[in-house]
Structure formats: C-alpha cells, structure tokens
Amino acid sequence: MPEHLKFILHTVRNPGPPQQVRCPCCSFWSVAQQHAMLQLYPRIKLRRPRMLDLSRETPTIISPDPLPDPDWPVPRYKNEQGQWTDIEPYLRAEYAGKVVRYAMRAERIAGGYARLYLESDRHGDPARRGRFYWAGLAAFASKQVAFTIQNWALQFYGPATLSALGKGNLWLYNDALPWHYAWAVCPDSVEMCAAERNAQDFEPVVLSNVGKQEWASEAVPNIPWNFDENSATLGAPIGQLRLAPLMREAIDGWKVFEAETDPDKQAKLAMQHLWAMARHEQGEVLQGLIYGNPKFQKELEKARKMGMPMNSEGTPLTFRMQLSFSANEFVEDPEWRSDAPPGIQLHAYRERMKWIRRTADQYHTLMNGPCQQRMLEELRILGVRYA
Numbered sequence: 001m002p003e004h005l006k007f008i009l010h011t012v013r014n015p016g017p018p019q020q021v022r023c024p025c026c027s028f029w030s031v032a033q034q035h036a037m038l039q040l041y042p043r044i045k046l047r048r049p050r051m052l053d054l055s056r057e058t059p060t061i062i063s064p065d066p067l068p069d070p071d072w073p074v075p076r077y078k079n080e081q082g083q084w085t086d087i088e089p090y091l092r093a094e095y096a097g098k099v100v101r102y103a104m105r106a107e108r109i110a111g112g113y114a115r116l117y118l119e120s121d122r123h124g125d126p127a128r129r130g131r132f133y134w135a136g137l138a139a140f141a142s143k144q145v146a147f148t149i150q151n152w153a154l155q156f157y158g159p160a161t162l163s164a165l166g167k168g169n170l171w172l173y174n175d176a177l178p179w180h181y182a183w184a185v186c187p188d189s190v191e192m193c194a195a196e197r198n199a200q201d202f203e204p205v206v207l208s209n210v211g212k213q214e215w216a217s218e219a220v221p222n223i224p225w226n227f228d229e230n231s232a233t234l235g236a237p238i239g240q241l242r243l244a245p246l247m248r249e250a251i252d253g254w255k256v257f258e259a260e261t262d263p264d265k266q267a268k269l270a271m272q273h274l275w276a277m278a279r280h281e282q283g284e285v286l287q288g289l290i291y292g293n294p295k296f297q298k299e300l301e302k303a304r305k306m307g308m309p310m311n312s313e314g315t316p317l318t319f320r321m322q323l324s325f326s327a328n329e330f331v332e333d334p335e336w337r338s339d340a341p342p343g344i345q346l347h348a349y350r351e352r353m354k355w356i357r358r359t360a361d362q363y364h365t366l367m368n369g370p371c372q373q374r375m376l377e378e379l380r381i382l383g384v385r386y387a
Helices: 025-038 089-118 133-149 152-157 159-185 187-196 204-212 245-259 263-291 294-306 349-367 372-385
Strands: 076-078 084-086 225-228 233-237 322-324 337-339
Touching: 025 159, 025 187, 025 204, 089 133, 089 159, 089 372, 133 159, 133 263, 133 322, 133 349, 133 372, 152 159, 159 187, 159 245, 159 263, 159 294, 187 245, 225 263, 233 263, 245 263, 263 294, 263 349, 337 349, 349 372
Parallel strands: none
Antiparallel strands: 076 084, 225 233, 322 337
C-alpha cells in the first residue's frame, strides 16, 4: 500500500466523533494497481503486537526475475509424445528464468480473474455476481496461456510467441484488473476518478513496483492505444494505463448492469459488457502491444501455413489453438472448448475478433444453462488452485 495510506491505530475507550478522510484519485488508483500486483508477486506480511495494522502487507514486490517458487515442482516440459518430462539440469537455469516465471504469473492471473468473477476476493459481493462477466472468460484464457507457455515446441521454436504471450498476459492484467477492483471497492469513485487514472501519478512506491515488472518501459508509456474499430488501425498511444474510449464504454456497462434487477436482462447486459471489454482488450491493448510485432507475426504466419504439424504418433508438435472452459489444459468435448478456425490470421484484428465472438457466445451459453454449476466449479478450482 502507499506509505501515506498506512495507518497504525491505538484503540481507546472513549473515542471522539468520527473523522472523514478523503482519498485523492491518484491514491485510489495507486491502491487498485498495488492490489493487482500483490496478487502476482510474493510479499512479506507485517505484524506488530498490540496494534491494529491496516496496511496488511509491506508495499514492495519482488524483482521481475524471481527465483522459482519454492512450492513449484521440478520444472517440466511436454515432450513430442505430449508427456510431462523433467527438464534436464543443464537447461533448468534458462527455463526457470523465463518459462516458469511466465507460466506461474499466467496461473496467478487466471486465479485473480476467477476470484474476481466469483466475487470471492476482497470487496467482492456474491449477490452481484455476473457484473465482472469478462473476468470469468479471461480466467479460462489466462489458464490456457499458462499451459501453452509450457509446451516444448513453443519453448524451442517460438521465442517471439513465448515473449508475446508472457507480455500480453501480464500487461492486459495490469490494465484491466485495477478497473474491476476499483469498481468493486467504490463505483462512485470510479465515476469520479476514471479520467484521472494515470501511472505517472501513482504513489512513489506503487510507481516503483509498476516499473519493476517485465516490459514496463515498453508497456506503460503506450498502453492503452487509440484504436479505430472501423478500419482496425492503431492511432497514437494514450499510455500510462489511462482511460480509453472502449474502457469508458465498459464502465458505462457496469452502471447499466448494476441498475437492472431482472435476471434475464442482467444476463444480456453482462454479455454486452463482456464484448466491450473484449474490444478494449484486443484493440486498445493487445493489438499495439504484441500483435504489431513483426517477429511475432512471422511465427504466427509460419504456424498458420504449416497447419497443425504432427509427429509419427499423431501428437501435435505445436500448441493447440483452443480455449477450454475447464481448469484442465484441454478437453475433447466440443461443447466445452472453442477451437480457432483453420488458417486464422491471429494478428489480424477482425479475424481474431470473429473467433473471440464465437468463444464468448459459447461461454455465455454454458454460463446461462444447465452447465452453469459446472462452469462455476471450474472457476472455483482456478481461484483456489492459483491463489
């Protein structure tokens, strides 16, 4: 938490009248950003006897090059037969320095999104479940990123793709989760402060933590971008994690959702909000951050032209372009997965959005039919497993 938001209070028998404390917008966004980062990185809990410590945790996160998590198993990768294999000792240093880090982070991001949807995190309200509809789908997507990063073919033959997945997953989270958390804390404050979110105004300790994250020098000055949906072209960067037009549309969607009481109408509004967030995510964040990278485009195009190469046993040599609505890596039941259309050009915004729309419709069907309880259980598994 920002230093000036740490309060050490002594209890007294006869307190005076309550005092009102106003939090400026820069501090409000600092708290939201710090909350997002604290879900990804280890930190030390602060304890002091006989005092109420409202800071909860020390503010400094670990560096962007952590040693492997002590609870993480021996680093593994998937061999050509699709089996998990312990990686050779001489490769472990490089593996732990990149792949484990990216994968662990993607898992924690998946858990954060899942808890956000389920309203099981701080400031969550189970009675209002559904307002963070996009986060449920994003949890499954980030889980898929974590498994994809651990694919052996990607590690050895797709360095630009590996980097793009790690970068896009992390910085979309840094952009999106604070908006959601802030709305859970205080919608009125989001309305008042939305236009004032600016990384340059974060409290010093929070700004320092933001800058410690990988790719910060590239991401923070540019995210989000101006983006023309009609022509699918990028404009100038807005940057500094500030408000963008499609994010403004998503915030307006929250207001409409919260005002509606009819469950059927809420379900439709939740889907509209999800689509606004998806357009923000893909157009105003990821299109400029990763899909414009020529090396990434080259690897995607090569994979597209090759189709899905197989080894002699019929196992794919590259990752499957599939999003499964499950806590597991892949599922065989077509009802519970969304496969990318054959030959899709992922770097092309319009083609990518057609697949995402179809995936979102499938998610919506599962979340609002007889499969709803299973979907919620899959999200609970992600939320607990990756806490």
